[in-house]
Amino acid sequence: MQLPQLAEVEAAIARLAALLPIVEGELVPIAAVAGRVLAQPLVADRDSPALDVSAMDGYAIRLVDLQVNPTLPIVETAMAGRAVRHLPPASAIKIFTGAPVPTGADCVVRREDTTEQPQRVTINTAAADLRQGQNIRRQGENIGVGQMVLVAGCTLGSAEMSAVASFGGAQLAVRRRVRVAVLNTGDELAAPGSRVEPWQIRDSNGPTLEAWLRQLPWIEIVAMRRVKDDFDAIRMAIAEQVVACDAVIMTGGVSMGDTDHVPGAIEALGGEIAFHRLPIRPGKPVLGGCLDRTLLLGLPGNPVSVAVTSRVFGLPLLSQIAGLTRPSFQPLVSITEPDAKQLSLVWYRLVECDSQGVLRLADSQGSGDVVSLARSVGFVTVPPNGAGGGPWPLTAW
Numbered sequence: 083m084q085l086p087q088l089a090e091v092e093a094a095i096a097r098l099a100a101l102l103p104i105v106e107g108e109l110v111p112i113a114a115v116a117g118r119v120l121a122q123p124l125v126a127d128r129d130s131p132a133l134d135v136s137a138m139d140g141y142a143i144r145l146v147d148l149q150v151n152p153t154l155p156i157v158e159t160a161m162a163g164r165a166v167r168h169l170p171p172a173s174a175i176k177i178f179t180g181a182p183v184p185t186g187a188d189c190v191v192r193r194e195d196t197t198e199q200p201q202r203v204t205i206n207t208a209a210a211d212l213r214q215g216q217n218i219r220r221q222g223e224n225i226g227v228g229q230m231v232l233v234a235g236c237t238l239g240s241a242e243m244s245a246v247a248s249f250g251g252a253q254l255a256v257r258r259r260v261r262v263a264v265l266n267t268g269d270e271l272a273a274p275g276s277r278v279e280p281w282q283i284r285d286s287n288g289p290t291l292e293a294w295l296r297q298l299p300w301i302e303i304v305a306m307r308r309v310k311d312d313f314d315a316i317r318m319a320i321a322e323q324v325v326a327c328d329a330v331i332m333t334g335g336v337s338m339g340d341t342d343h344v345p346g347a348i349e350a351l352g353g354e355i356a357f358h359r360l361p362i363r364p365g366k367p368v369l370g371g372c373l374d375r376t377l378l379l380g381l382p383g384n385p386v387s388v389a390v391t392s393r394v395f396g397l398p399l400l401s402q403i404a405g406l407t408r409p410s411f412q413p414l415v416s417i418t419e420p421d422a423k424q425l426s427l428v429w430y431r432l433v434e435c436d437s438q439g440v441l442r443l444a445d446s447q448g449s450g451d452v453v454s455l456a457r458s459v460g461f462v463t464v465p466p467n468g469a470g471g472g473p474w475p476l477t478a479w
Contacts, residue, residue, distance in 0.1 A: 085345055087361040087426075087466045088428055088465055090360060090361060091361075091428060092214060094357035094395075095370075095399065097357065097373065097400060098357065098408070099402040101354070102259075102372065102413075103375050103403070105257050105260055105328060105338065105403060105404060105405065106257075107122070107256065107257055108257075108258045109253040112247065112250050112251075112255050114236055115238050116255050117238060117239070117298075118238050118256035118257065118299060119235065119405050120232055120234050120235065120236050120237075120242075120254070121255040121257050122234050122255040122327075123228070123233055124249060124250060125223050125228060125229065125231065125249070126231050127227065127249050127251070128249070129221050129226055129227050130224040130225050130273050133182050133221050134181055134182065134183040134220055134452050135180055135183060136143045136160070136177045136178065136179055136183055136189055136217060136218065137179065137219050138196070139177070139178050139192070139193045139267065140193045140196070140207070140217065141156070141190065141196060142174065142177045142184050142187035143187060143188075143190075143205065144172075144186060144188055144189075145188055145189050145209055145212055145213075147171065147173075147213060148209035148266070148273075149169050152206075152209075152325075153202055153205075154172065154173055154203055154204075155172075155174070155201060155202055156173070157169075157175060158176070159178075160176070160177040161178040162178060162179070162180035162183055162462070163244065166182040166183075166184060166185060167182070167185075167359045169184040171186075174203050176188065177255075180458065185395055189212055189215070189217065190216065191217070193242065194379050195207045200321040202408040231245045233407065234405070234407070235407030236408050247316055255441070257300065257339045259299075259300055259301060259302035260300060260403050260404045261304045261327045262295060262302065262328065262329045262330075263304045263306075263307070263326070263327045263329070264292065264295075264303070264330075264331050265305075265308075265309050265316075265330060265332045265333070266285055266287050266288045266308045266309070266324065266333045266334065267308075267310070267311060267332060267333065267335040267343075267344065268285075268310075268333075268335070268383060269311045269341075270283050271285040273285065273308075274286070274288075279360050287333040287381075287385060287388045288306055290392075291333070291352065291392060292306055294393075294479075295390075300404045300406075301359060305327075305331055308412045310444060311334075311341040312343070313347060316332075316335060316344060316347045317347040319353060320332075320347055324374055324376045324378075327399060329377035329378075331379045331392070331396060332344055332381065332418055333380075333381045334381075334382070335383070336383075337367040337382065345358060345369060348369075348373065348378055352373065354372050355369060356371055357370045359425070361393075361426075361466070362427055362428045363366055363427045363428070363449075364386050364387040364391075364448075365387040365394070365430070366427075367380075367382045368380065368381060368387075368391045368395060370399070377400070377403060379395060379396055379399065381395075382449070384450045385448045385450060385451075385452045386432065386452075386454070389455055389479070393477050394430065397410060412463075412466040412476060413476050414472065415433075415462065415476040416441070416471045417433065417441050417442060417462065418471065420469070420470050422469055424467050425464075428463065428464070428465060428466060429468070430461045430462070430477075431462050432444035432446050432455065432458040432461050433461060433462055433476070434455055441476075444458045459479060460476055461476075462474035463474065463477070464479075
């Protein structure tokens, strides 16, 4: 049974996702498609393997020949990357892994099961212990020509690229990159690395989001800007980026203060707010909206809230725009030495990992604690009134 608060979070994401279009496809040379989202199914243009090949280094033989004499002359060698050879009667062909199985052969005997001489080989395994097809990978046993290898909507990572290289043409249909702008609001923000007064803070949210977005090869960062806490400045910044982007991610300005202008700016532009304020910690003021079919995602300004809500809300919503259909992987993990704290909200708790791979709750002072954030490896999702060591879903940075 799903808890109401968790269902509310998922429903909010689904409600906004339904308003967002998927970016169009484009043809890209296969040398440049790694990390992109497949727009059309990848179909095998040939059998795999394309013909019968040897699964071992050894000797291709006819089983019937062993009934006469287990010692056979070696007539030639079959190697990978060369055309199919023919096996004459009462003879053997030396063969290497991946080489085409000679016509006439019905078995490959492992090299370690033979006694080799310069021109002859003795099969030490009795014919009765061998079988037809042994150590042979049959044509099409992986997949047949015309069958679907990869479904549309998957990310072309290193594993998928093996199939793209094996079955794809010179170009592949992928979704174009999702264009994203990041607007960090706040009069107190200064550039990273700059000299700051005690009442100022260096902007950590921009670099946090930029680093995360650059981990997603299907994202194109169009703009990274800091905006003052001014209604007209925020409204103009949103309007400017909506024209050029598929998504605008904002930090700060979404709570209930007099300088929290993001909700009003969206409404003034005619945008639709799909959700605002949800039963979660950190990140309760999070806002999701849409303007001219562009995603507007307002994240609370505290650094931990930004890191967490960008994953909880930003990742599924950007994935929707990108046409991704494969859900992100969240392993279930147990926490060592858990505390007994409970909340009636969905609680995203930072976790640290020691050198032995043991996960513990981070010693965090709250959503403004950049030190605990920097030392963490991710967060676990603890349901309302949940306690103990889990197992809980882990979102890794």
